[in-house]
Amino acid sequence: MLNWDDPLANAKPASSTKTSAVAETTENSTPAIESSSTPTANKAPQGLQPVNPDDKRVINGKTDINQLAPFKYPWAWSYFLNANKNHWTPLDVNMTQDIHDYHHKLTAEERHVYENVLSYLTTSDIMAMRNIGLAVMEKMTAPELQIYQARQVYEEALHTWTYQHCIETIGLDQSEIYNRYRVVPEINAKIQLADRRLSSIMRPDIDLTDRDELQNFVMAYIFFAAIFEGCWFYNGFSPIFALQRRGLMKGTAEQLQYIMRDEVMHCSFGIRVVKQIIQEENITLDPKAIREMWDEAEAAEKGYASYILRNPILGYSAEGHLGQFHFIANRRARSLGLEEPFPGAENALPWLDEQANLRKEKNFFETRVTEYQTGGALNWD
Numbered sequence: 001m002l003n004w005d006d007p008l009a010n011a012k013p014a015s016s017t018k019t020s021a022v023a024e025t026t027e028n029s030t031p032a033i034e035s036s037s038t039p040t041a042n043k044a045p046q047g048l049q050p051v052n053p054d055d056k057r058v059i060n061g062k063t064d065i066n067q068l069a070p071f072k073y074p075w076a077w078s079y080f081l082n083a084n085k086n087h088w089t090p091l092d093v094n095m096t097q098d099i100h101d102y103h104h105k106l107t108a109e110e111r112h113v114y115e116n117v118l119s120y121l122t123t124s125d126i127m128a129m130r131n132i133g134l135a136v137m138e139k140m141t142a143p144e145l146q147i148y149q150a151r152q153v154y155e156e157a158l159h160t161w162t163y164q165h166c167i168e169t170i171g172l173d174q175s176e177i178y179n180r181y182r183v184v185p186e187i188n189a190k191i192q193l194a195d196r197r198l199s200s201i202m203r204p205d206i207d208l209t210d211r212d213e214l215q216n217f218v219m220a221y222i223f224f225a226a227i228f229e230g231c232w233f234y235n236g237f238s239p240i241f242a243l244q245r246r247g248l249m250k251g252t253a254e255q256l257q258y259i260m261r262d263e264v265m266h267c268s269f270g271i272r273v274v275k276q277i278i279q280e281e282n283i284t285l286d287p288k289a290i291r292e293m294w295d296e297a298e299a300a301e302k303g304y305a306s307y308i309l310r311n312p313i314l315g316y317s318a319e320g321h322l323g324q325f326h327f328i329a330n331r332r333a334r335s336l337g338l339e340e341p342f343p344g345a346e347n348a349l350p351w352l353d354e355q356a357n358l359r360k361e362k363n364f365f366e367t368r369v370t371e372y373q374t375g376g377a378l379n380w381d
């Protein structure tokens, strides 16, 4: 089972220990080009020595960004290796029963929930792809960080395909569903808030040696990792999981379980990177600005929950949805080393963490039997 505060916990002994050892060995030994016996190598001019990993920085680094190893951040490489274990396409999941469920079993209230959840998520994932690819990745100055983020860009695109596959398979009106974020105020409020915070760093000319720009970048990254991905995505799937628990829309729910695994990694990685920046750049966060961020996110989530669950459905309510937001927000804050924004919040949906734990033996529905890790089974011949 995943450790939700540290998704790599299970993988650490194998991969990160090994990569750390590699980094340590190399750091303590003479760079290969200097120890070579070839005359050419011995004459390597100053400035063309291999990159010293100690010189790497998350941002504002001055080293050659094209040398992957030795790693300064072996944990980032581990994220990349682990991300590759969660590989699927939306075509792998049987959606036949979902078509029947949507048209013949769901109530009008449940269809309202289903459509709006997909509508919100698909717009959000487009934003996530653009943010990590165009605003964040280009500012990193260590390749091991960029490589995981490159994988993340692909995963966000895969998520967008997944929602599109669901929307098309069910037979929903695509132009209407994809336009909802612009015409439904409660969805629009979340998108607008995210756009305001994320667009502020989507400029290639940002100078991160400027302390104000740096502070803004860190705040935008915290919002992205801890709230946009860590709360809004994580909690965004739960209305569909509530249907799944009642035997409805199981194909869609299985698709979202795969996406949720990616998002847990994205959130965890983002928080790790932010903490590293804070340490390297000696940043002090403004508690007032942090509070404002949580309050804005809560208000937007409250409006969204009130809209999608204006009429509660069996086993799920706006109150439970918001309660879970508070509970997860506290978890993200703890990961960041910040005080809990909603003290005393309880686990309103105790089944949610378990729901994300997609394993063969738990996958008792009649959808195609799939396992989380697929890479080991591949035969390349």
Ligand SMILES: [Fe+2]
Pocket (backbone or CB within 6 Å): 125, 128, 155, 156, 159, 259, 263
């Ligand atoms: Fe995503």
Ligand SMILES: [Fe+2]
Pocket (backbone or CB within 6 Å): 128, 156, 229, 262, 263, 266
């Ligand atoms: Fe993501």
